[in-house]
Amino acid sequence: EDKVVQSPLSLVVHEGDTVTLNCSYEVTNFRSLLWYKQEKKAPTFLFMLTSSGIEKKSGRLSSILDKKELFSILNITATQTGDSAVYLCAAFNAGNNRKLIWGLGTSLAVNP
Amino acid sequence: NAGVTQTPKFQVLKTGQSMTLQCAQDMNHEYMSWYRQDPGMGLRLIHYSVGAGITDQGEVPNGYNVSRSTTEDFPLRLLSAAPSQTSVYFCASSYEAGRYEQYFGPGTRLTVT
Numbered sequence: 001e002d003k004v005v006q007s008p009l010s011l012v013v014h015e016g017d018t019v020t021l022n023c024s025y026e027v028t029n030f031r032s033l034l035w036y037k038q039e040k041k042a043p044t045f046l047f048m049l050t051s052s053g054i055e056k057k058s059g060r061l062s063s064i065l066d067k068k069e070l071f072s073i074l075n076i077t078a079t080q081t082g083d084s085a086v087y088l089c090a091a092f093n094a095g096n097n098r099k100l101i102w103g104l105g106t107s108l109a110v111n112p
Numbered sequence: 113n114a115g116v117t118q119t120p121k122f123q124v125l126k127t128g129q130s131m132t133l134q135c136a137q138d139m140n141h142e143y144m145s146w147y148r149q150d151p152g153m154g155l156r157l158i159h160y161s162v163g164a165g166i167t168d169q170g171e172v173p174n175g176y177n178v179s180r181s182t183t184e185d186f187p188l189r190l191l192s193a194a195p196s197q198t199s200v201y202f203c204a205s206s207y208e209a210g211r212y213e214q215y216f217g218p219g220t221r222l223t224v225t
Contacts, residue, residue, distance in 0.1 A: 048212070098143075098160075
């Protein structure tokens, strides 16, 4: 059965810290891995990764995929209170049932 | 360009009532899906559609029906509401499944008493 596991489930840091969020997946017919940020509303898209070893970067956030070891990480440097959110990871199964398999998320709290 | 829109934003139903949650997108996306999100359970796929006239079940389809008569609209019908269907419902769409990001609607918070 397809699954996506995120760790840690929750994290509390101080402003300025660097955090690494983990996402491992076991998904048949894997096509892509996506990261989303969810504050108290709908998830918003951060990154889509399809190739191993190629870092995607946006400001203080970056992400990379390892298709051999079946995991991805999301890094946030110099964290700010506005980074407080749930970070969701999802892997796409491109087989007959084309769908995203979602992890439970990592809840990040950044304290001033 | 409104993106993905959902109505209503909030709804309270009594057990046994039926209703339709509306979802529309104006981006000509072929792939649309419905999720429910409950505390500690993450996002769970209810139904999805890879194009007009084509729908399929996700992991929690019981008690829900969908149809996709146009590219733009993907309504979700609750046939006979139950308290277990109290949740936040999100509609999402993408241009091509798995090759482009999914855009989410703002969500509908449904309470069944």
